[in-house]
Amino acid sequence: MTTPLHHAVIAAMARTIVDHADELTLLDQAIGDGDHGLNMRRGFEAVLADLDGLAAKPLPDALKSVGTTLVMRVGGASGPLFGTLFMTLARDLPAEPTLDEVASALDKAVAAVQARGKSEPGQKTMLDVLVPVQRTLAAGGADLARRLPAAAEEAARATVPMRAIRGRASFLGARSVGHMDPGARSAALLVTAACRVLEGVEA
Helix, strand or coil, X not given: CCHHHHHHHHHHHHHHHHHCHHXXXXXXXXXXXXXXXXXXXXXXXXHHHCHHHXXXXXXXXXXXXXXXXXXXXXXXXXXXXXXXXXXXXXXXXXXXCCHHHHHXXXXXXXXXXXXHHCCCCCCCCCHHHHXXXXXXXXXXXXXXXXXXXXXXXXXXXCCCCCCCCCCXXXXXXXXXXXXXXHHHHHHHHHHHHHHXXXXXXXX
């Protein structure tokens, strides 16, 4: 994980959220407060503003800074949850991780998000993307950089028929069915963006 690769991965994740902010807002308007896209864009614009400084840090420090920025700038429920994801990865990843170490760190990060949000998979949240992505990563095999985005995007689509149990969407009861969870969509976008960069490295 060189400085240019740090830069490329962080930039890709941040820019995809900024570019999809309107879509995320529309998703959240259907089942939430309607501010998910705006909040996420604000947080990742702050990440982009410090991109060179973040990319120059060792991987754990860069991830910790991203997580701290999201907690401080995103707000709402999403800031602490996505911030927890990045900060837990920072705590458990070495500077030059192996695939097994990435899978293990992501497993711990998913557990931390689960504890922070007091939620479980199947409740129409970002966990419904993070859990299958972690399982796919842990299983290993060829073409992970191609298979992980497919797993993330399929998992996000799978939240559409779910009934929300946690978060603002849970207040809608049965009316939450038929809409993709915005947090799940955000998680899928982040996974896809990172993997697209890493796919180019592998090629």
